[in-house]
Amino acid sequence: MRIQNKTSILALLSLVLLVGLLTACGSSSTAQPKFESKTNETDASQALPANAEQASESKTITLYVGSELADCTGVAPQKCMLVKENPDDEYVMFYDQIAGFEYEEGYEYELLVQVEKVENPPADASNLKYTLVEEVSKTPVDAAEVATGPSLEGVLWVLQSYANANVLPDTKITVEFQDGKLSGNTGCNRYFGAYQQDDEALEIAVGGKTTMACPEPIMAQEQAYLAALGEAATFEIADGQLTIANADGDVILTYAADQPPELVGTDWQLVSYNNDKGGLVSSSATELITAIFGEDGKLAGFSGCNNYHAAYEVDGETISIGPAATTRKMCAEPQNVMEDELGYLLALERVATFEIKDDKLTMYDEEGTRQLVYRVAGAEIAAEAGAEPATGDQPVAAATYRTLLPSDIGDALLVILTLNPDGTVKLITDHLDDPAGEGPVEQGGRWETTEDGRVTITIVADDGEETIYEFELKDGHLRALKYDVTLFGGKGLPLHEYEPTVASTAKRAFVTLDLTAGAPLDPFFVSVNGGGDLDASALGEGCKGFIHEQPVVSIDWEGDADFAEIFFFSDHDPTLVIRTPDGEYLCSDDTNPLLLDPTIEIPNPTKGEYDIWVGSYQPGQLLPGVLVLTTRPDVNIGTFSLDNLITRASVPEVLTTEIGHLEAEQFFQSVQKHQGDIVKVEAGGEPLTVEISSEGTVPAFDFTFENVQCNGFVSDFPDYVFEWTGEAEQLAIYFEGDEDSTLVVVTPGPGIACNDDAVAGDNLNPMLLISEPAEGLYAVFVGRLNQEEPVSGELTITDVASVQPEPLAPADQ
Secondary structure: OOEOOOOOHHHHHHHHHHHHHHHHOOOOOOOOOOEEOOOOOOOOOOOOOHHHHOOOOEEEEEEEEEEEEEEEEOOOEEEEEEEEOOOOOOEEEEOOOEEOOOOOOOEEEEEEEEEEEOOOOOOOOOOEEEEEEEEEEEEEOOHHHHOOOOOOOOOEEEEEEEOOEEOOOOOOOEEEEEOOEEEEEOOOOEEEEEEEEEOOEEEEEEEEEOOEEOOHHHHHHHHHHHHHHHOOOEEEEEOOEEEEEOOOOOEEEEEEEOOOOOOEOOEEEEEEEEOOOOOEEOOOOHHHOEEEEOOOOEEEEEOOOOEEEEEEEEEOOEEEEOOOEEOOOOOOOOOOHHHHHHHHHHHHHHOOEEEEEOOEEEEEOOOOOEEEEEEEOOOOOHHHHOOOOOOOOEOOOOOEEEEEEOOOOOOOEEEEEEEOOOOEEEEEEEEOOOOOOOOOEEEEEEEEEOOOOOEEEEEEOOOOOEEEEEEEEEOOEEEEEEEEHHHHOOOOOEEEEEOHHHOOOOOOOOEEEEEEOOOOOOOEEEEEEEOOOEEHHHOOOOOOOEEOOOOOEEEEEEOOOOEEEEEEEOOOOOEEEEEOOOOOEEEEOOOEOOEOOOEEEEEOOOOEEEEEEEEEOOOOOOEEEEEEEEOOOOOOOOOOOHHHHOOOOOOOOOOOOOOOOOOHHHHHHHHHOOOOOOEEEEOOOOOEEEEEEEOOOEEHHHOEEOOEEOOOEEOOOOOEEEEEEOOOOEEEEEEEEOOOEEEEEEEOOOEEEEEOOOEOOOEOOOEEEEEOOOOEEEEEEEEEOOOOOOEEEEEEEEOOOOOOOOOOOOOOO
8 A cells, every 4th residue: 555645845835825825815716625645734735636626515526545544744643544536546645534434444445425615614624524425335454465554463473484594394483463562472382572663663572471392493493583573673564574674684584464264155163162151161072063154144064963054144343143053863972962062052142253363263252251262174283383293103092191290389290181082181280288288170172183193182271271282102101292381390291091990189198107306216117019100200300110199108307317318128129209398309219230229318308298209110010118217327228127226136936935924903913912021102201212133024015004005024023012101293213224124013093104215215214203193002013125134223212303214325325
């Protein structure tokens, strides 16, 4: 489109002078209408169309109006329509208004206009009035034709080349400019930003993008393209092409205007429909549904089971459809086809507006809610994804696939992808043991395979937003070619086939423990089964093997230690994975080339939960063994042995001689049978001490009394009996021996009290504290833990507060 702009300065001055003379002489010559071919004169009274020039009192003329407004200056800067009287003429500016005419950019008009003379018009106004008689035609202008004008907006631009490089095959890079904002697709990710335009000057700032991951060549192309956008300095639009140059004038981006398909005559294939229950849905039946809008105002197609037809009316972007008439077949396949057919036909009747963008037709109801989404039949969804050619070794089969990935929320991210035979798909993502308790997220969509074995998965969100994933089957598992990095991380998305009947979200660990540094349970060890069917390699560098979705052990760690060492003791070839409280994954395979059991050492372990998995090299393999955690430097996987940790004398399974045995009642009776002296101990008196040597053989741990559990080997008669008199807040009974020992005391009532160590882990000497002791007889039994040696020492009885036996440290301290 061109604007006539050839009036010479000399002709302009002559005309102005002529008008001045005529006005001075009081001439009755008719004033000219406000058409103009220049943009910098306030008194624009030139370039009069012939029919308007001949107007006397009233005249009807034909005007052709262009599809764009142009900058012009009348009394002040303004926008002018571009008009002409004959189709072959060049456009000139029109400074006035046409009463009754509503102009819309993007359309060319043919108008019948009545021109009337105005008596005594204002000095800065035309003496002609223009009134619309008839709008003969209103024709939309193609995007390519609009693109020849100066505006960037209103066009979807498709990249042809960047920085002297051609766009990779099967990738489509786009950009749209509108009201200072831009958006588009890099062939892998959607991006957005802002721009400023001043005539042919152009400045672009890319604000952000989505985080899908694609093959490396496409990611490199994306990076180069976005960098080139940021270097934009000028632009030019000509012959349907947009070229952008940098500050040096070098062309860095070349686009072509996209030609969207027409509503009428295009073969549309349904992607999803609104079921009027909360959002867009799709299934294997929806992809069977088609629509063709005929030029005769009739819509026809296939609705999944039946053929249908309906009348429709279009006015610009508004549309009304239906109701539809159908054939009357009943179908059982695909699943839910009749439900989908009815839902689709009802959605047609709710349609009020539509939009065509790229190869997609979207229809909305009166409130702007999406009702139907189509794509051009046969259009490849994967074309925009730009994935690399598949190198898979097998076609993808309908099955359930799973993996376990690192997670900043909970233990790990469990991913379950089910490809159903009917073409539908279910994606479950679950942050295991999420502290917020959000639980698994389930999404649906569809999947399809290509001739080269690649699978395209389209996940449809509740709001209708579609996310496209691409996979190939490689080395027995699904390998992601395109996926969401924000959700799944940047280390890949390998999915392994799993039986659908057992695919479920994980629960807590098989064993959960609370451990504190310095506790007597050091080393701590527990027998567990390792192995599973989830590939651990995606969790972190060096992670190997197949693990269960649940940790075998979760440890809530307290206290301070210089280090903690965890290893798995077995006669197989296991692997080890540990998730630390800060979400880091630590992995081990072999301790050394000769020792195939794994070991992980954690310096200065922090407080919190440690989740532990034991893996196997074959999926589904069961590996029994002993998981060990220690903070002791003398314990490691090379020296670990139960014989070294438990130093009791060996006891045969079948005894050749009988050992003593007493029931609880016999303990009580033994007090009455005591033949020795009974010493009276009074409250407030001096502490009583007595030397005792015990060689007991009766296992005190073999009986319980009111849930009291005793330990050690004691005699069948008390080692000491005393009578307590008086009142005291507390009675202390303790034994200071030369070996690890225990105490069993029969109290009045009768009752039984027991103790093994006064201070767990630090003092092996036993002590009992009896609050508000009752008056009466007390029988004391001193037990030993080593049946090979007697235990000797001093027994003390006192009501003095805050007493403690002399410490007897464990042998390794």
